[in-house]
Amino acid sequence: MTDSTTGPDQFTGPTPDNALRDADGEARADGPMLAADGTPLKRSLNRALRAQKLRALGLIAPLLIFILVTFIAPIADMLFRSVENQIVSETLPRTVAALDDWDGEGVPGDAAFEALAYDLTIAAEEKNHTRLGSRLNYETTGISSLFRKSGRGVDDIGEVHADAFADLDPLWEEAETWLALMSSEDYIADEAVWRAAKDGTLPPAFELRDGVATALPRTADIFAEFARVIRIEDEDSPATEEPWNIVYRALWSDLRDNPDAAQAFAGGNADLVAAAAAAVPDFPDEDIRAAFLDIDEDWDDHDVWGTIEAFSSTYTSGYFLAAADFQLTPDGIERQPEDQQIYGLLFQRTLFMSLTIMVSCILLGYPIAFLLSNLPLRTSNVLLILVLLPFWTSLLVRTSAWKVLLQQQGVINDTLVWLGLVSDANRLELINNQTGTIIAMTHILLPFMILPLYSVMKTIPPYYVRAAKSLGATDWTAFWRVYFPQSVPGIGAGCILVFILSIGYYITPELVGGTTGTFISNRIAYHISSSLNWGLAAALGSILLAVVLLLYWVYDRIVGIDNVSLG
């Protein structure tokens, strides 16, 4: 068919072909390529692919969710934990606010002690003060016991005032009086209903009476806390219990500041408050600071207050500083004292030993992988099983076996002594030090080097080396210039595997590392399970993660991550 008059190009009418061609022409002229129906081609394509993408997403969804829940979320939580520090500001909110005005010199003024008395009372009732004590004890030793002791003693603060109010009018000793005075009418009604019912439900949430918060700010605040704690801890209403001593102290100081507080009340309440207000100036004063010093002299210590102040913010760099051998002191960031700088050393040691293990694995694994990949398949399969054999044995058993082999009275030393290579008196120290860790971990991680190497070498066809030889290269040149460069991706993959596995290794260094052969992960485990300083553990873990990512990046820049292959 070469007759040109019948060719499709001769039709000027709207054939589908022509329409498409026109669409193409227009598209090229002004704007995006259009599909046959006039929609942009990109959009049509996206629509066509959407179902496919959704199906793909559906297929990976279970794994994705699993990874998110078990991997991404814990890592995010760990990263968060390493800076999170809400415990101080949540447990001692008033103290933290009061410390804002502190100049950082000596010990803060009475206002801070007063706020501390409120906070500590609430914390002690909720039993939060020991937790806070442990947290601050990471930073300054001794705070834990200080808080524990103060938690017990803080009860007594305000007792003078409680007695004084009781002496003035026994009504002040009655829970009912306080309820009537402090709570809203609605709450009183709800509370009565709840008390009558006695059905085991939680009492209604406490509501303050209007105006109380302005007339008696401290009292209102602490009484509300009292009501809250009673409700949560005892599942009871404030109508059944006499308030804490500190509530009386709050009332005392409020009435002293605002003698006209009674105006905010009506009826009997107003009379009661007015009478109290009149009597307050004659009440005995209680030196709040002396009261605390009475509980524990450490409250006079600048460091204690400095620590509280330094760690009062919601987020802290303290854990990271500690992980880098610095400390956050009241006077700013300081280097840890020489004898306490352990983490830098541990990180260095972890990196150094991981590198040593990696290099040993290359040196031992490369010839094996080379041999395996050049043997007939049947033989190499048998040998490969030998390589994999350790995987079928428990890690713990293998590590323990090394203990037996490496100890001073162990098999290796015995053999060396028997051979006369080592004298009986100078048996080698092969375990509970770095040597032990390196030997045992090289053994354990060796398969992770051999397998990627083997699978990459398996794909290098033998004709490259032949070609090199035919071109005049000696065996060594052919290997070094032609074979080796092609096996580098395998080395890369093996190195990444071995290095990243070893940098976070825990069990083996723990068992054979002694004190000098342990890794940073052992320290992390210690903080997780023994010292319970999770924040520091999280900071150390985050640094480790960052180091690994950094090395990965460096590796990518130098070797190229495309240049990694598992076969």
Added chain:
Amino acid sequence: MASTQNGAAFVAFERVQKSYDGETLVVKDLNLSIAKGEFLTMLGPSGSGKTTCLMMLAGFETATYGEIRLDGREINNIPPHKRGIGMVFQNYALFPHMTVAENLSFPLEVRKIGKADREKKIKRALDMVQMGDFGGRRPAQLSGGQQQRIALARALVFEPELVLMDEPLGALDKQLRETLQFEITNLAHELGITTVYVTHDQTEALTMSDRVAVFDDGRIQQLAAPDELYERPENSFVAQFIGENNTLTGNVKSIDGQRCIVTLDHGEEIDAVPVNVEGVGDRTLVSIRPERVEINPDLGPDAHTLDAEVLEFIYMGDTFRTKLRTAGRDDFIVKTRNRADQVRLKPGEKIKIGWLPQDCRALDA
């Protein structure tokens, strides 16, 4: 064309045997001499021993017995890298981690040739295969044909006197293969290098070579120039392996010098040239090239013809292929040129076929 007779051969195999397992011989008593500048092809089916011979020559396999000589020197115990033989591999074997220029530079570097000299030689070699602009590319960025050109340039860049090629065009498409066949032959003759070429593709062997050694079962079945090989095969293997062939079996009825009469198993009698039949009564396999068969021939009264029935008539453009049933076989092929006056047969038609006696060769059965 070089001949093997004049003086010492450049490459010589003498009574070479090779066994991999100590039980069977892959190469049996090979004797072969190749003249300087000759283009020799080793042709044969897979497993015939041709690649083994090449590998022994290259030094990657050792001969179990016998002597291999290169330029008068015994090379049995010389390692491959000292033989100075260029080699082109089937899979090109270009080093993937080096650029084209680095690939070419490699044989020069290991020979400790200076940088300036190297660059000159690389440029010349690349120009030789028309790949002058590709020095900076990686092998993976090249097409198969381009890779093969580079492999060729790399085998030639250090100016070897002998180049071995192991099915170098096997992975390429037909058109490219034909272009490269032509280029390789030209290059080899221009440079005057001796070439040993291994292939299982007979067209390649016929079009490229000065001489072809047809291998089967570890032996050279016939060593001859391409036309000789095609037109005068010395045994039934060569006849069947090279080109298309019609074969008929029968017994020799009478021999008269360069003529014999064969009684086919089906009863008919035909004329043939006795090639390797011993005497009257021998089993023989008669071979006739499809293009030498004539339809309804006019060969004279005493010529033998066969009755045939057309089974299939295939139009192939330049030729017609007719499948016939004759002498008890239904795979007899006749090839005719597409000429204006050529009769187009129809299936079912009854015809007579015949041929000149000299086109029909009685071979061993």
